[in-house]
Amino acid sequence: MSVTVLDVKGLNCPLPILRTKKAIKDIPMDGMLEVLATDPGSVKDMEAFCKQTGNELVSWKDQGGTYSFTIKRKS
Secondary structure, three states: OOEEEEEOOOOOOOHHHHHHHHHHOOOOOOOEEEEEEOOOOHHHHHHHHHHHHOOEEEEEEEOOOOEEEEEEOOO
């Protein structure tokens, strides 16, 4: 299965979440979205977003100030 990449580096809250919300609608059910962000607040934001929307935060990592989130669409 392919992974769609959303690059929101350089954007600050609330733009990373708003762009993620829009992009995940185009992902098929059980598809994967990888979000790349530089806003440190995006860690808590992505966790809350997935919990509220029913999508699965499969993983996240800090790659030297760039945060990578892998989200599986569940709703």
